[in-house]
Amino acid sequence: MPLKQYEIATIDGDGIGPEVCQATVAVLREACGADLLNFSHHDGGADHYARTGHVLPPDTFAACKTAHAILHGAAGMPGITYADGTEVGNDLHLQLRFKLDLYANVRPVRLWKGVRSPLRDWQAGQIDYVIVRENTEGLYASRGGGINLRGEVCTDTLVVTRKGVERVARFSFELSRKRQGAPRDGKRRMTVCDKANILRSYAFFRAVCDEVAQEYGDVEIDYAYVDAMTVHLVKRPDYYDVIVAENMFGDIISDLGAATIGGMGLSPSAELGDHHGLFQGAHGSAPDIAGQDLASPLATILSGALMLRWLGDRHDDTRLVSAADRVEQAVEQVLAEGDAVPRDLGGQAGCRAMTAAVIRRLATERQDTGIAETAT
Ligand code: IPM
Ligand code: MN
Numbered sequence: 001m002p003l004k005q006y007e008i009a010t011i012d013g014d015g016i017g018p019e020v021c022q023a024t025v026a027v028l029r030e031a032c033g034a035d036l037l038n039f040s041h042h043d044g045g046a047d048h049y050a051r052t053g054h055v056l057p058p059d060t061f062a063a064c065k066t067a068h069a070i071l072h073g074a075a076g077m078p079g080i081t082y083a084d085g086t087e088v089g090n091d092l093h094l095q096l097r098f099k100l101d102l103y104a105n106v107r108p109v110r111l112w113k114g115v116r117s118p119l120r121d122w123q124a125g126q127i128d129y130v131i132v133r134e135n136t137e138g139l140y141a142s143r144g145g146g147i148n149l150r151g152e153v154c155t156d157t158l159v160v161t162r163k164g165v166e167r168v169a170r171f172s173f174e175l176s177r178k179r180q181g182a183p184r185d186g187k188r189r190m191t192v193c194d195k196a197n198i199l200r201s202y203a204f205f206r207a208v209c210d211e212v213a214q215e216y217g218d219v220e221i222d223y224a225y226v227d228a229m230t231v232h233l234v235k236r237p238d239y240y241d242v243i244v245a246e247n248m249f250g251d252i253i254s255d256l257g258a259a260t261i262g263g264m265g266l267s268p269s270a271e272l273g274d275h276h277g278l279f280q281g282a283h284g285s286a287p288d289i290a291g292q293d294l295a296s297p298l299a300t301i302l303s304g305a306l307m308l309r310w311l312g313d314r315h316d317d318t319r320l321v322s323a324a325d326r327v328e329q330a331v332e333q334v335l336a337e338g339d340a341v342p343r344d345l346g347g348q349a350g351c352r353a354m355t356a357a358v359i360r361r362l363a364t365e366r367q368d369t370g371i372a373e374t375a376t
Contacts, residue, residue, distance in 0.1 A: 006037050006311055006320075009067035011060060013045040014089055015285025016295035016351075017073025023297035023355040024071060024304040030362045031323040031330075032308070040067070045285075046077035046089030055091045064096060064276070068315075069307050072280040073300065077287055084148065089285065093271075094143055096278055097135050102271040103164065104171045105135035105250060106306070107282055109237075109257035112266065113336035115345060119234060119260050124336075126183045127261055129240035130175060133250025134168040135271055137161055140247040160201040160246065165208035171272075172244040173216040184238040191222040193229045193245040193253060205246055226253065233257055254282060265295075265344035268302035270310055279307040293350035296342035298331060301358060305331075330361035 010025060012018035025039050042060040049055040055075075064070045076089030096102065111117050111127040119127075141159035148154045169190075176188045192209045194202035206223065213221040224232055226249045232239065233256055245253060258267035264283035271278040281299030289295055305327040312320030334340060340357035341347020349357070 003035065003319075004315065004317065005035060006068040006315075007066070008037050008039045008069050008071055008307075009060075009063045010039050010041050010071045011044045011064075011073070011075075011092070012041065013073045013075040013092065013285065014047050014077050015074055015287040015290040017045065017075060017285055019073075019291070019293070019351045020281060020295055020297040020300040021071060021073030023351055024300045026355055027297075027301050027327060027330075027358050027362065028304050028308070028323075030359045030366075031327045032319070036319060036323070039071075044092045045075035046080040046087070046092075049088045050077075050080050055088050056095045061095075061099065064100065064278075069311055070096070070276070070278040071300075071304060071307060072278060074281065074283065074285040076285045084144075086143070093278075093280075094140065097271060100276040100278070101136060101273040102276060102278055103134065103136045104168055104272045105133035105254075106175070106270040106272060107131040107133060107250070107254040107257070108268060108302075108306075109254070109261055110266075111261045112332055114332075114338060115262045115266065115335055117260055117262070119237065122237065122260075127237040128183050129237070129257070130179070130242050131250055131254045131257055132168060132172045132175065132242060132244045133254060134164060134245065134247050135250075136247075137164045138247030138249075158199070158201050158246075158248075160205050162208055165205050166212055169209040169212040169244055170215075172242050173212065173219050176219045176242040177216070179241060182239055182241040184236070187241070188219045189222050189239075189241040190216070190219050191224055191229075191240060191243045193224050193226050193243050193249055195226050195249075196223075197225060202246065209244065229253055230256055233260060258282060263344050265299055265342055266302070267299050268306055270303065270306040272310065277307065277310050279303040279310075293352050294343060295351050296344050297351050297355050298342060298358075301327065301355075302331060326362060326365055327358075330358045330365065333361045334358055 012021045075092040080088045113124040137159045139158045142156035146156035196203040196206040267282040269282040305324045308320045308324035334357045340349035
């Protein structure tokens with residue numbers, strides 16, 4: 001019986017997207033060997049739209065639907081917008097999210113060894129939580145549907161559905177059950193981040209989370225209004241384990257969380273539905289540094305590790321889970337030992353140098369442990 005192989009659809013995208021996506025493919029090939037992952041490359045993003053009129057070409061979407069997982073670099077070019085002023089490139093993500101129903105945008109916020117938090121005195125391991133951003137409704141449900149009346153009045157509607165909240169809340173409770181609890185006290189804690197004191201839609205979001213909480217007596221439910229949450233993430237980040245938030249709030253607090261552990265260059269994401277997964281750094285396309293070997297690939301590489309772990313859990317394939325462990329360990333060693341320091345962390349290492357440093361660590365580990373080339 002031939003060993004299972006996994007089809008990975010990659011979309012390089014715009015700006016730094018190609019270099020960080022291709023860097024991650026090289027790292028995953030080193031971690032998994034030659035036979036485990038089969039990568040296919042597909043077009044998409046703002047530049048492609050400017051050439052063809054398609055931000056998510058039909059054949060790319062078809063490949064994403066049938067692949068085991070999707071790995072993406074970044075998308076969006078500031079000058080390429082629709083008539084309504086919104087950016088074209090972002091539609092690549094948004095169309096994939098809505099069409100593949102990727103309802104849980106999982107954003108780990110972890111302080112790695114060797115990385116200094118801009119917050120005073122926090123050490124690796126003391127900041128380790130996950131923001132689960134509802135990814136298919138909220139204020140984003142109005143994307144392309146808002147009103148611009150005579151250029152005088154504009155509105156966008158915040159949409160909160162029972163189904164949407166139930167499934168993202170359940171996902172968050174289940175995630176907390178798989179973790180070791182908050183660094184501060186080891187408690188499994190699921191924090192609902194909303195503005196329930198002011199808006200009925202967020203009061204409904206909280207109420208549905210409370211209903212789901214009845215099924216998870218072993219996980220403490222906690223609440224924070226989003227304004228207070230921005231203070232807590234700075235003042236007591238070790239208190240958090242899993243945080244669930246509506247789409248727009250999740251978008252905002254996940255960047256704040258990333259800033260507390262070194263920046264967007266260390267911010268991976270896994271955008272998950274019941275049948276598909278999209279993995280990308282939570283950063284943007286950074287066109288100002290594109291194509292100059294200046295970008296850090298670490299957020300995308302860590303997203304690749306999330307992809308391996310997600311696939312390994314879904315297919316009960318220990319080869320993938322151990323490869324995910326190896327990729328994360330290699331990144332941690334590079335950061336902790338200072339093999340190469342990316343520019344966004346104060347160093348000089350570019351994309352190629354960071355990628356080579358991670359691959360060297362993986363290769364050394366493979367030789368030391370005698371893991372076969374095919375990682376069987
Ligand atoms: C993110 C980004 C996206 C968002 C853009 C690129 C569509 O900011 O993934 O955090 O707004 O969700
Ligand atoms: Mn964002």
